[in-house]
Amino acid sequence: MSDVISTTSLINLNPDSFVDLFEIYIxxxxxxxxxxxxxxxxxxxxxxxxxxxxxxxxxxxxEFSADGKQNRPSIKLANxxxxxxxxxxxxxxxxxxxxxxxxxxxxxxxxxNFSDYVNPFFGYRKKRNADLGYxxxxxxxxxxxxxxxxxxxxxxxFDLNSPLDLENxxxxxxxxxxxxxxxxxRGCGCNYGxxxxxxxxxxxxxxxxSTTPKKEADIWGGQVNxxxxxxxxxxxxxxxxxxxxxEFYSPFGYNLTxxxxxxxxxxxxxxxxxGDFVKYIDSINFDFFGSDTQMTEDNLSYSFYVCIKLNxxxxxxxxxxxxxxxxxxxxxxxxxxxLKACRLRWENHDKGxxxxxxxxxxxxxxxx
Numbered sequence: 001m002s003d004v005i006s007t008t009s010l011i012n013l014n015p016d017s018f019v020d021l022f023e024i025y026i027x028x029x030x031x032x033x034x035x036x037x038x039x040x041x042x043x044x045x046x047x048x049x050x051x052x053x054x055x056x057x058x059x060x061x062x063e064f065s066a067d068g069k070q071n072r073p074s075i076k077l078a079n080x081x082x083x084x085x086x087x088x089x090x091x092x093x094x095x096x097x098x099x100x101x102x103x104x105x106x107x108x109x110x111x112x113n114f115s116d117y118v119n120p121f122f123g124y125r126k127k128r129n130a131d132l133g134y135x136x137x138x139x140x141x142x143x144x145x146x147x148x149x150x151x152x153x154x155x156x157x158f159d160l161n162s163p164l165d166l167e168n169x170x171x172x173x174x175x176x177x178x179x180x181x182x183x184x185x186r187g188c189g190c191n192y193g194x195x196x197x198x199x200x201x202x203x204x205x206x207x208x209x210s211t212t213p214k215k216e217a218d219i220w221g222g223q224v225n226x227x228x229x230x231x232x233x234x235x236x237x238x239x240x241x242x243x244x245x246x247e248f249y250s251p252f253g254y255n256l257t258x259x260x261x262x263x264x265x266x267x268x269x270x271x272x273x274x275g276d277f278v279k280y281i282d283s284i285n286f287d288f289f290g291s292d293t294q295m296t297e298d299n300l301s302y303s304f305y306v307c308i309k310l311n312x313x314x315x316x317x318x319x320x321x322x323x324x325x326x327x328x329x330x331x332x333x334x335x336x337x338x339l340k341a342c343r344l345r346w347e348n349h350d351k352g353x354x355x356x357x358x359x360x361x362x363x364x365x366x367x368x
Contacts, residue, residue: 021102046110070162076155084156093148101141108135183356185335193237198350207249208257239304239333240344272307304333
């Protein structure tokens with residue numbers, strides 16, 4: 001089934017009609033959940049290159065007040081087959097997640113929405129961005145999910161707060177912890193695998209039973225620069241240890257004797273040996289009318305898994321085990337959130353450790 005909305009169904013709408021699009025920012029692992037009210041059509045809407053899935057939505061309280069009082073709107077999401085219930089499970093009911101409401105004219109949607117990629121509202125094309133293929137939104141509202149007020153098999157309702165409403169905020173906003181890092185692993189603040197290694201190309205790893213360290217260009221693939229030096233193509237941060245600081249390539253950890261990057265994990269294909277590691281792309285099925293999936297935000301959508309046991313035999317038609325489902329074959333690259341975990345990854349980096357805790361806050365014991 002095509003995701004292109006038929007020209008006939010849209011031409012019946014007034015070009016000055018609005019469509020409401022919603023975005024819920026979950027976290028740096030899941031990314032952004034995008035959906036639209038789905039009142040006039042039951043297909044994905046494309047705006048600014050992002051796909052918004054159809055989901056029955058009822059919302060109220062988004063009006064503006066001239067007396068300066070902050071409005072507190074609410075939004076109901078249809079709980080189709082318990083989808084929303086399952087989706088918010090283990091996500092703290094989405095409390096404190098950011099939600100954005102985008103109000104946009106039908107005529108300003110991406111050209112991809114229309115049959116043959118041709119916008120039927122020809123008179124408005126000159127007012128649109130000719131390069132990007134879409135027009136500007138009418139306005140955008142930003143709110144914070146304050147609480148889940150109702151949940152049943154038909155819908156889930158959330159109460160929203162304005163970002164300016166500080167009633168439920170705590171000070172300091174960033175908690176002071178002496179021994180736990182507050183940064184998201186591989187995310188903002190940590191940046192492991194996201195910023196160039198300093199000195200460039202000099203990150204090295206030793207594996208069990210080997211005295212010769214493996215350089216990053218050997219792992220990620222290298223290219224020769226104008227000075228004749230071999231530089232890593234793209235160092236995305238070699239997996240080091242699990243969530244308990246058990247090292248992958250140390251004789252005191254998993255004791256893996258080789259380290260090989262195998263690229264993006266491909267479902268049910270290939271053979272993986274102990275010591276191989278893969279990039280695992282996360283996706284979420286947001287299509288209630290088909291099997292299409294929507295990727296999460298760029299640089300928030302993947303994890304690395306290290307193979308600790310041979311799995312997948314191509315010659316025997318035995319597919320590789322899914323890293324997320326078979327922990328006996330794969331271990332996720334994770335951070336223990338303490339100073340040792342930070343040192344394992346950044347010890348030889350010229351810029352020092354980006355540790356997010358505050359070790360100096362712990363009282364010194366003068367009696368020792």
